[in-house]
Amino acid sequence: DLAHYSHYMQKEIFEQGSAVANTLEERITNNCMLEIETFGEEAVEIFNQVEAVRILACGTSYYAGMVARIWLESMGIPCEAEIASEFRYRNPVVPDNALVVAISQSGETADTLAALNQASKLGYKYSLAICNSPFSQMTRVTDLVLHTRAGPEISVASTKAFTTQLVSLLLLMIALAKRRGMTVDEEAEIVSELRALPSRIEALLQMDKDIAELSDYFADKEHTLFLGRGTHYPIALEGALKLKEISYIHADAYPAGELKHGPLALIDAKTPTIAVAPNNHLLAKLKANIQEVRARGGKLFVFSDSGTPIKSDELIEVIEVVKSGPFTSPIIHTIALQLLAYHVAVTKGNDVDNPRNLAKSVTVE
Numbered sequence: 001d002l003a004h005y006s007h008y009m010q011k012e013i014f015e016q017g018s019a020v021a022n023t024l025e026e027r028i029t030n031n032c033m034l035e036i037e038t039f040g041e042e043a044v045e046i047f048n049q050v051e052a053v054r055i056l057a058c059g060t061s062y063y064a065g066m067v068a069r070i071w072l073e074s075m076g077i078p079c080e081a082e083i084a085s086e087f088r089y090r091n092p093v094v095p096d097n098a099l100v101v102a103i104s105q106s107g108e109t110a111d112t113l114a115a116l117n118q119a120s121k122l123g124y125k126y127s128l129a130i131c132n133s134p135f136s137q138m139t140r141v142t143d144l145v146l147h148t149r150a151g152p153e154i155s156v157a158s159t160k161a162f163t164t165q166l167v168s169l170l171l172l173m174i175a176l177a178k179r180r181g182m183t184v185d186e187e188a189e190i191v192s193e194l195r196a197l198p199s200r201i202e203a204l205l206q207m208d209k210d211i212a213e214l215s216d217y218f219a220d221k222e223h224t225l226f227l228g229r230g231t232h233y234p235i236a237l238e239g240a241l242k243l244k245e246i247s248y249i250h251a252d253a254y255p256a257g258e259l260k261h262g263p264l265a266l267i268d269a270k271t272p273t274i275a276v277a278p279n280n281h282l283l284a285k286l287k288a289n290i291q292e293v294r295a296r297g298g299k300l301f302v303f304s305d306s307g308t309p310i311k312s313d314e315l316i317e318v319i320e321v322v323k324s325g326p327f328t329s330p331i332i333h334t335i336a337l338q339l340l341a342y343h344v345a346v347t348k349g350n351d352v353d354n355p356r357n358l359a360k361s362v363t364v365e
């Protein structure tokens, strides 16, 4: 039932505030994460043993894994994130007491299921599925299951599944980081960021009209470049995937530091760049990259946090998004890019919910 929305994708983008609130319900208090309620009783012993994490997933779910890898590492937990279709054909070295985490909206993705199987053959000791479909195959084969509770996602382009995966991965990060010395104050800080997230998402969604106005500029473009750094590099990848998937505009995403190593050659007046520019310790670096693009005559759309000192000019259009904390900022920036992709696809008259050549659930290799 679409109610007053034009497409499922639009509806699902707008459901993200409540989807995130559902993901968190009865899993956090005012200042802490409730481990047993979130992961089940069996998780306590498993998490006590875990020394390393390997995340496996495909597509958008893999990008959630890439963000989580940076989060877990920052808490002293060795972590790798890998595309399931690559992992399943390799024989990597398995760390002691490693937890394999599969991330999937559908829980039926053939490569992710096969990668889980490969992980158990290789000797990964523990497994967790972060999954949106409570009765899917994936939830039956792992030791632990964390249901993302986004509700049914109909549109082929994943939106609310991704943002609730990120929230779920933050809960996992807290559980593992507490065993590595995260203080109660640090935990409370992250939990309060999570509690503020649904209302920040609602505030971001108020920017819908402003973002829609950008779509005319993109509708006749053939190529785009997305840039980001740190946790926002996977968000640039996700923004690019969303745009190519539904608007059929070629979109590449690069870590901004890679510009000089090749992609800068693509920049011309017909190739816009979208920069994901949160106000964090990497902003100065990213601003230098923005100038590199500008100096080559490339038009830039810079998604910054409100209040960040980046100025618009004839080549740079700054779009200020709602400011949030360091852990939830990737989620806020993602939603802005979802809206951009959505409006470009609508402007082009594409079948937004059923893009050509794609299926919602990829159950064959």
Ligand code: M6R
Pocket: 058, 059, 060, 061, 103, 104, 105, 106, 107, 108, 109, 112, 156, 157, 158, 159, 241, 242, 245, 360, 361, 362
């Ligand atoms: O159901 P899954 O999360 O395992 O699906 C993985 C990918 O197929 C999926 O995220 C795909 O990349 C989406 N169409 C992206 O919008």
